[in-house]
Amino acid sequence: MTNEEDVFTFQDTGHPDHLMSGLQELRKECRFSDVIICVGATEFPCHRVVLASASSYFKAMFSGELRESLATKIVIHSVSEDIMELLLEFSYTGKVGITFKNVEALLEAANLFQFGTVREACSRYLQQRIDASNVLGFHEFAEAHNCTELSELAKEFVIDNFLEVFQTSGEFLQVTQERLVEYISDVNLQIDKEEQVYESVMQWVRADVDNRYGILHKVLEHVRLPFINPRYLVAKVETEPLILSSPACMELVQEARRYHVFDYDRADNPNIRMKPRPCFDISEAMVVVGGCSGGDTKLAKVDCYDPKNNAWHTLSDLPEYNREGYRIVALGNDIYVTGTTDETITSDGCATTWKYSTQSDRWMTMAPMLKSYKCRATVVLHGQIYLLGGTDINGPVADVERYDPFSNSWEEVQSMIKAMNDFTVAACRGKLYVNGRSQGSEKILFQCFDPSTDTWNFIDNSVMPEWSQVPQSITLNGLIYYLRDDSKEVDAYDPIANQWVEVAPMKAMHSSGSVCVIDGKIFVSGGFGELAESNLIECYDPTYDKWAYSGSLPEPRCYHWCVSILKKVEHKDEEE
Template structure:
């Protein structure tokens, strides 16, 4: 087989015993024939198909490189035009996975460990300083600065339980951690203490998903202490928007004076009646009247409620020797109002937003009506000027414009535009899974739902939900019957209106943002 291939290219192949011939100075004339570029390539192709001839390839390359007439660089059958060094960068896509897997094995088997961590309950864990420093700024600073722990092989972590420490170490070596309702607060505290930033962010997102009226006060205090900006923002939103329900919760009477003053001082506190505010003060003072009755003036000052100070002082002095309770305090506060028909000082700061419309062509203007001043204000125009037949709904301080189509093309759109009523600007959101127009949209449980509508000229039963935390749309069960432009109403959200060419939304400052996950966290 080998000689037949050699005959075709016009040269003789020496036997393995004659390999020294290739090192001799005098080379046969046939050698000069196959050292040309074409012959070199032919030789390589020949070698690939001839078993037993692979041993000649190094000699072929060596002799070709030293040929006096032609110094072509043959590298595995490939001729390079320039004389520069050949460079090849190999990127192993599984290297980081294998690297982490090896470190995980070292951790489990206690190999190459150079530090011992001790939990607050005395359990010990053999670890690697390099792995800890890579995941935690706390350990990085500890092991790189002039601290005692830099050279100490045993470090005790005060305030970190062994189960929490074990979870953080498993995250260090596996990149995974299990967050539950039972361990989330302790896990966030430890992650904040040890500067596991990613774990802290994940715990914060978990708590945001589980916010409700019953725990928003405690979560707001927790968020302030551990500097969790998103948790603080969302818990405050629930407090100010649903204060009438929040003040009836068990957490309310345990709230500190400073926190209560902070809540009452919020300009966007949504309380329709003064009686609600007075009732909340009476309930808070009635929980511990001896210690708290003296704070009544400070609280009323925060609420900007005008009362007859002389009457209030006299009444409190008269009742100081008697047992004060919630009902008596509430009665005193009501009598202190200067007039029964006094206008409430704290009003719902509701605004109405009218987006778009149609006047010979689609409009993209935004008009805002302020009921307090009875004035209309011009907002920022919607970026997609030719859009029509879309739907609108609100979630927190945002108005979501979904779907529709353009005047020059009846093809349905899947695009989403989000209007921020606080900053008066538009941002492009994640596109829907299904393009649609003449559809309904509604918010429920902190999510946006797109229902029905038209696709390709026919009604659609398809529905989907948008998760604002994951910034993604997810499909849900199809509706029983295809619908379009229907009224949509949710149990906990004010209904919003969407007409064929006009989108209008009513919004109250500090809308409740309570997220319920539709997918596993």
């Protein structure tokens, strides 16, 4: 007996092809057609149901309330007869012949009439034929027709092969200002040296100097002039008439010159031009110098930390690491150590200044400091090192010395108004700011030095936070951050507005730790935690006002110093 629910389903796998073949045959024979597509002098008899199935453009046209939904003839203007024949052929067969001659027109029409698969096929065809001579045109074409994949691939090709495109493509000099800026400002731009970017910009400007001279400075601000060779900057850039005649361009040149003579603070005035391009394999690194570990064991070791790769490597040991109260600063891309050589302080004694060269990984002696005071504070301002205060056999002193790296000499400058024996100093917006206590007083004093007038003055501290201990200070983005030594609290001071700013607290306490700025973030390391010495590193992102853990020191460490320098990236495969 047959089961009525026993169903055999037959499927003819060739049916779709037979159906499409039959429809195409009917189109060729002009049978059963219900609409005529008119392009120029050519008429194409078609079937609405086929066009509506192949194209959402035609589906909307035939199913809407437009007059074309009822018309037997539809005139189309924005396409050639040949291209329309290709699209209609595709509608009935699912096949289309793409050539280098028809691809752009076909893609444009496929985009207009919403043949998505044809558009993507044309895009892939162009992607396989991108080279330095045609990539700029392909990029513009892809952008105009919303071909995201082609656009991204074309831009990536330009970024990866910028010099070849600049030298090969005849279209380079015709790109718009916006497109040129898009290329040269891309973080992944691949070049051998920054001079290549500068030369491409100048050649682009000279190609239409009457219309482009006025916008030269807007394009030039995306060239990282500080990383152009100083000799080239003087010989080529500063002598270029188009640059010399533009005050805005000369400001950018002077900015680069200040960087070359160390008169620019990357942390105080963050600027994309002050950051080396990733293709140069140079990044900001933290150098941790000396300190103590495991109690009173003094360390001579110097470690370098790459935050991006969370990797450590060692540098040459610190000379005279047993000296008392030494201080560390970075000037240019070198590190300077100042402080006394031992606990004996004489009225006319001198202490050695050491410099670490990042290029040679060597320490060398420089001109000695004028006076050997203990516990002096050190800071860099306008490319010079300031050495402030300290103590001698009679107590705290207000003396200030200044070091010029180009003459390798120290000089005395105007002393502080009040001597302090517990204080911190920071350079911000062209001035020095000193917070601390004078001997025998619990009151926090706030002194400011203006080098342009060589004068000190007191700042009203009536709204200053209450500190039981003077905190560490660091400058970032025009604010001075004070990291408390006895808690997780952080305070920030805006010297321009003379206001205090609320800041999120650290995740852990870092008493006698160290702090520096790397890539626009504050990094604090080591010190004493709530229970013991710590090896934790955490960083503060001012954009989000948040602290986060960011690696750890090689060992717990306190009383150390850290600074940031630019250093060649150490790749793991190179180390191995």
